[in-house]
Amino acid sequence: MPISFTRENSLFRLTTKNTLYAFDIVKGKLIHRYYGKKAGAVVKTFADEPGDVWSFAPYAKEGEVYFSLDTQPLEYSCFGSGDFRTTALRIKNGAGNSVTGFDYVSHKIRKGRVEIPNIPCGRADERTQTLDITLRDTASGCELHLYYTVFYDCDVISRYASVTNKSGGDVVIEKWMSLALDLPGHNYDVVSLAGAHCFERVFNERTPVFRGNLSMCSRRGASSHQMNPFMAVCDRKADENHGDVYGFNFVYSGSFLNEVEGDQTGKTRVQVGLGEENFNYRLKDGETVFAPEAVMTYSAKGFGPMSRNFHHFTNDHIVPEKAKERRPVVLNSWEAFYFDIDENIMVDFAAAAAECGMDMVIMDDGWFGARVNDKAGLGDWYVNKNRFKEGLAPYVERVKNTGVKFGIWVEPEMANPDSDLFRAHPEWCIRCPERPMSYSRSQYVLDMANPEVIEYLKGMFEETFRGVPIDYFKWDMNRHISEPGSMYLGAEDQGSMEYRYMQGVYSLFKWFRETYPDAMIENCSGGGGRYDLAMMAVCSQIWTSDNTNARTRTLIQYSSMLAYPASVMSCHVSNPHGNMHELDLKYKVAVNGVLGYEFNVLKTPEEVKEEIRRQVKEYRTFDRVITDGEYYRLSSPYESDVSAYYIELGDQILLSAIHTNGKAVIGKKKPCTKLAVRTADANATYRDTRTGMTVTGEQLKKGIEIGEFAPDESGWDAKLWHFVKE
Ligand code: DGJ
Numbered sequence: 001m002p003i004s005f006t007r008e009n010s011l012f013r014l015t016t017k018n019t020l021y022a023f024d025i026v027k028g029k030l031i032h033r034y035y036g037k038k039a040g041a042v043v044k045t046f047a048d049e050p051g052d053v054w055s056f057a058p059y060a061k062e063g064e065v066y067f068s069l070d071t072q073p074l075e076y077s078c079f080g081s082g083d084f085r086t087t088a089l090r091i092k093n094g095a096g097n098s099v100t101g102f103d104y105v106s107h108k109i110r111k112g113r114v115e116i117p118n119i120p121c122g123r124a125d126e127r128t129q130t131l132d133i134t135l136r137d138t139a140s141g142c143e144l145h146l147y148y149t150v151f152y153d154c155d156v157i158s159r160y161a162s163v164t165n166k167s168g169g170d171v172v173i174e175k176w177m178s179l180a181l182d183l184p185g186h187n188y189d190v191v192s193l194a195g196a197h198c199f200e201r202v203f204n205e206r207t208p209v210f211r212g213n214l215s216m217c218s219r220r221g222a223s224s225h226q227m228n229p230f231m232a233v234c235d236r237k238a239d240e241n242h243g244d245v246y247g248f249n250f251v252y253s254g255s256f257l258n259e260v261e262g263d264q265t266g267k268t269r270v271q272v273g274l275g276e277e278n279f280n281y282r283l284k285d286g287e288t289v290f291a292p293e294a295v296m297t298y299s300a301k302g303f304g305p306m307s308r309n310f311h312h313f314t315n316d317h318i319v320p321e322k323a324k325e326r327r328p329v330v331l332n333s334w335e336a337f338y339f340d341i342d343e344n345i346m347v348d349f350a351a352a353a354a355e356c357g358m359d360m361v362i363m364d365d366g367w368f369g370a371r372v373n374d375k376a377g378l379g380d381w382y383v384n385k386n387r388f389k390e391g392l393a394p395y396v397e398r399v400k401n402t403g404v405k406f407g408i409w410v411e412p413e414m415a416n417p418d419s420d421l422f423r424a425h426p427e428w429c430i431r432c433p434e435r436p437m438s439y440s441r442s443q444y445v446l447d448m449a450n451p452e453v454i455e456y457l458k459g460m461f462e463e464t465f466r467g468v469p470i471d472y473f474k475w476d477m478n479r480h481i482s483e484p485g486s487m488y489l490g491a492e493d494q495g496s497m498e499y500r501y502m503q504g505v506y507s508l509f510k511w512f513r514e515t516y517p518d519a520m521i522e523n524c525s526g527g528g529g530r531y532d533l534a535m536m537a538v539c540s541q542i543w544t545s546d547n548t549n550a551r552t553r554t555l556i557q558y559s560s561m562l563a564y565p566a567s568v569m570s571c572h573v574s575n576p577h578g579n580m581h582e583l584d585l586k587y588k589v590a591v592n593g594v595l596g597y598e599f600n601v602l603k604t605p606e607e608v609k610e611e612i613r614r615q616v617k618e619y620r621t622f623d624r625v626i627t628d629g630e631y632y633r634l635s636s637p638y639e640s641d642v643s644a645y646y647i648e649l650g651d652q653i654l655l656s657a658i659h660t661n662g663k664a665v666i667g668k669k670k671p672c673t674k675l676a677v678r679t680a681d682a683n684a685t686y687r688d689t690r691t692g693m694t695v696t697g698e699q700l701k702k703g704i705e706i707g708e709f710a711p712d713e714s715g716w717d718a719k720l721w722h723f724v725k726e
Contacts, residue, residue, distance in 0.1 A: 002150040003109050003129045009045045012107075012131060014148055016155040019298045021148075023075050027060070027067060028103035030075035030133070030146075032182045036244070037300045054265065058082035071265050073182035076146055076161075078102055078137075079175065085269050086213050086261050088177035089161075093140035094169040102135035102144045113149045116160060118503035120537035121251055121293040122317040127152045141167030142283075149293075154312035155305075158251075158295045159272075164288040172495070173281040177257070177273030179248065179294035186262045189236055192216045193228035193559060198547040200225045200528040203559035204638040204666055208236065209268050213261040219277050221445070221481030221498050222525060223253050223532040230563035231258045233270055238302050240633055245299045247306040248272050249563060251318070251533040252292040254502040255279075278484050280495025292534070303562065308630055311565035315628070318533050319568060320513070322520060323540035327567075327594045327627060328359035328405060328472070329616050335548065335574050336600040339366035339373050342387040345602075347398045352601045354403040356609055357616040361399060362407035362474060368464075369419060375442045378414045379421030381460040392468045400469065407472030407522075412457050412508060414443045414478065428453050430497075432485035440479035448504030449497050450488035458511055470519050473512060475539065477525040502534075509538040522570055531560065541570045541594050548574035548598065550582070550589040551716055554643050554658050557592045558636065566647065567627035569593030573612075578605050581712050587615045588718035589658060591626065592645075595619045621689060622722050625649040632679070635672040642672040642706065648679055651725035653686065657706050661715035676703035677723075686723035694726070 004013050010025040015038060022033040026046040034043045050066050057068035060082065069083040077083045079090035080099035092098045109131055112124040131148040143164040150157050159179040165171050189206035194216070207214060216231060218224040229250035235243035248270065250256050255275025262268050272294040283289055295313065299305035331353035333341055341363065350361040366372065367387065369380030377384075388395050399406045415422045415429060422429065422444065429444040431437045437444060446453050486497040493500075512521060523530060523539040527546035535542060545556050553571065560569055571590040576583035576599075590596075595616070601609060629649035637643035637660050644657040655675060680686070680700035687694045695704060700723070709717040 001129070002127065002152050003131050003148070005107065005109070009047060011043065011045055013043070014131065014150050014157055016150060016152050016157065018300075019155050019157075021157055025104050029069065029072070030104060032073040032075050035181065035183070035246070035298060037298075052265070073184070073267055074180070076102075076180050085263050086259050086271060087175070088180040088271055088273065089144070089173070090175040091137070091140055091142060091163070092172040092174055094167055094171065098174060100137060100140065102137045105134045105136050107131060107133040114147050114160075116290045116292060118506050119252065119290065119292050120506060120534045121160070122149065122151060122156075122158055122295065122313065124149070125316070140171060141165070142171060151313055151317055154297070154316060155309045156295050156297045156313040156317075158293045160293040161291040162288050163283060165283040165285050168285055170285065170492070171283050173283060173289070174279070175276045176279065176281070176291050177259075177271040178250065178291040179270075179272040179296060181246075181270045181296065183233065183246070183268045183270060184266075186211070186266055186268055187236055188233045188260075188268055189238070190214055190260050191232040191234065191562075192258070193230050193563065195225050195228070197225045197526055197529065198545060199552060200531060200545050200556055201228050201559045202555070203562050203636075209233070209260055209262045211262045211264070213259055215257060215259050217257040217275055218255050219275055221254055221484065221501065222477065223256060223530050223535075224480065225525075225527065225529045228563070229256050229258065229272070229532050231260075231272070232303070232306060232562075233260060233268070234303070240304050241302045243302050245303050245306045246270070247297045247299070247310055247563070248294065249310065249533055250292065250294050251537065252502065253505070253530045253532050253534045254498050274499065278495065278498055281499060282492045282496065295533070304632060307562055307633070310563055311631060314533065314536055314565050315567055318537045319540060320537070323567070326623065327541065329357075329619065330360045330362050330407060330472070330596040331356070331358050331601065332362040332364055332572060332596060332598040334364035335572075335598040337366075339371070341366045343389065343395045343398070347395070347402065348602055350399040350404050350406075351402040352609075356597070356601060356612045358404060358597065360405040360407055360472060362409065362472065364409040364474065365411075365476075367408070374416075376416050376418040378411060378416040378443050379419040379446070381410070381457070381464050383464060392464065396468050396470070405471035406469065407474060408470055409474045409476060410461070411476040411478060412461075413446050413448055413505060415446055416443050427487040430481055430484060430486065430501075432483050433487065435483055438482040440482070443479055445479060445481050447486050447488055447501070448508070449486050449500035451504070452488070454504050454508055457508060461512075462515070465516070470516060472520050472522065473516070474522045474524055474543070475509075475512075477530060506534070506538060513538070528556070528560070531564065536564070536568050541568045543570045544593065548572055550586045551660070551714065553589050554660065555637050557589070558633070558643055558645075561592075561631060561633070561645070565627075566593045566631060570596060572596040572598040575599035576608065578608060580607070580611065581717075583608060583611055585712070585716055585718050588656065588720050591619060591622075591654075591720065592656065593626065595623070618690070622652060622654050625652045625654045629654070630679070634675055635670070636666075638666050640670040640672045644672060644675055646675070646677050648677075653677055653680065653700070653721075653723040655721040655723065656718070658718040659709040659711055659716060673706055674703035675706060676701060681725065685726045687726050689722045689724055690720065695723070
């Protein structure tokens with residue numbers, strides 16, 4: 001049983017394949033005891049180790065000076081009740097103060113999991129179990145449930161919570177973290193995936209834990225390019241294969257907060273939860289609300305297993321079952337034509353996709369309303385009859401007659417001020433009526449907290465897509481939320497607008513998936529601006545970045561794989577300008593994820609088309625290795641002049657080395673001349689399907705020489721091997 005409770009010492013034990021998590025109940029509080037390796041772990045309880053006495057640390061009962069919430073390792077700490085560290089929950093009660101304190105009442109061990117209303121969460125399987133603990137705050141009259149769901153096989157434990165107001169009046173939740181963990185010691189580094197538009201998720205920094213609070217957050221109403229919800233806390237010496245690494249993530253796409261705080265007692269508090277600054281959730285009497293799911297994993301052997309645990313979790317419990325189907329190789333119109341599309345161009349484009357052996361053509365932005373540039377038309381989801389004279393259905397039939405499937409771009413959450421939608425309903429946009437609205441990409445954000453807006457969008461899409469056989473939607477989102485205010489919600493509910501916005505967005509995703517069950521959805525937010533687990537749960541894959549330069553993409557993709565699997569990483573080859581070396585480099589970079597193409601192949605030389613045909617055919621021989629295999633990093637592009645990894649699935653190994661321009665971003669450059677596939681079968685012989693070369697498993701384990709690169713003028717080149725066991 002993954003979850004057990006022993007009454008004699010009030011100890012909960014949560015086990016996964018390789019890890020153990022434990023805490024006990026002491027004087028009504030949940031005291032954290034252990035998170036780490038399973039083998040041989042003896043867990044001490046409070047009776048064995050009561051903790052030290054610290055001056056200025058408040059205690060609840062005269063004579064019990066040794067038991068202070070300020071110094072104990074707590075499972076979930078509340079504001080104002082004697083813990084001066086950063087806390088997980090702050091509720092303002094009817095009396096107007098925010099002191100919060102919950103005590104254990106009871107618990108249940110449930111099969112499966114507890115679903116979170118209108119927010120995606122990990123899918124349970126037959127081994128999934130959930131510990132549901134009920135706590136009560138008698139002073140505020142609220143009930144708290146802390147949930148621990150164990151995903152046994154991938155070594156992941158999740159945390160989420162719900163609050164029910166039983167006070168007889170309103171209360172306001174002011175801060176709410178889903179996960180809190182007190183680790184022993186300060187000797188850790190924190191790794192996050194901060195970035196920017198066109199340079200998302202950079203894995204090139206480690207920040208030491210100190211006596212203070214490190215906070216990493218998004219205040220943008222989106223998980224964002226600028227800061228990703230993933231974070232790791234690791235041994236100062238941890239590397240790819242050694243050291244303790246704790247990985248954390250949040251299954252949510254809105255504003256979030258990750259905190260790591262070193263305290264006076266030498267402990268480190270880690271918290272993951274909802275962004276605090278614009279969160280004030282008024283909970284009416286009798287209502288219940290949930291904090292989204294946060295996940296954690298532990299690896300005793302460095303970053304490699306941490307990444308693989310999260311890859312497994314995402315593939316097995318997050319991405320929709322539909323995404324397990326083979327991913328199509330697509331040709332996208334955006335970097336080929338930008339807004340200049342029409343029926344004839346797109347039908348020719350589809351024919352070129354078919355000629356190159358691709359599966360699908362994607363019609364990106366520019367097909368609807370007055371959308372001939374980014375200044376107008378967003379929100380008007382009816383086809384532009386100047387460009388598609390007979391409407392969508394006959395045009396899509398022509399596309400399909402070329403032999404490819406059809407995908408279409410939408411950006412449901414937005415409106416240009418120059419749109420029929422905005423002219424008719426200015427109050428449907430997020431705004432504070434007493435202030436001017438900021439523009440971003442000449443557009444405003446629709447108030448997805450307003451059910452009327454959601455219903456309107458459903459009606460429009462329903463009408464426009466009726467009878468059109470769509471195989472794929474690209475769902476984009478191209479600005480963040482400023483002046484956060486809702487004209488639909490009352491004054492007391494403004495602080496819940498962002499949370500309700502996300503619930504509205506997820507409900508519209510649900511509608512798309514139910515209305516078009518055979519279509520897949522690719523998520524995009526100006527590239528990878530919502531590259532998070534919740535979006536992965538409602539889509540099949542995510543457009544990794546608007547930056548399709550092979551050099552920057554190498555860095556972005558390397559970093560993204562720290563937390564997310566290759567199966568969700570959409571990677572397109574952009575215009576090689578007839579340069580065969582560039583085409584080869586871009587292809588070898590793009591095969592790190594789900595391959596596609598995005599340039600005007602109508603104007604491309606025959607030899608380029610010929611090579612694309614060959615690439616697509618080759619990709620299909622190892623695409624399953626990429627989407628379903630085990631991923632091992634070999635060399636970081638930030639630390640050496642080679643970015644290298646291999647992915648293994650059954651008898652196949654895909655090995656990649658990309659020669660970068662020789663600079664090391666972190667520390668001294670680490671040389672990389674050999675690539676060791678340490679999980680290869682020592683007794684087997686492998687043949688590289690690309691060159692016919694054979695090597696023994698023993699040689700692969702020891703490492704094969706990369707050999708000479710043939711760099712272009714920018715200093716870049718790439719090599720790829722596809723080994724199959726003979
Ligand atoms: C931003 C996306 O990232 C691009 O791929 C493209 O779809 C444009 N939006 C279209 O406006």
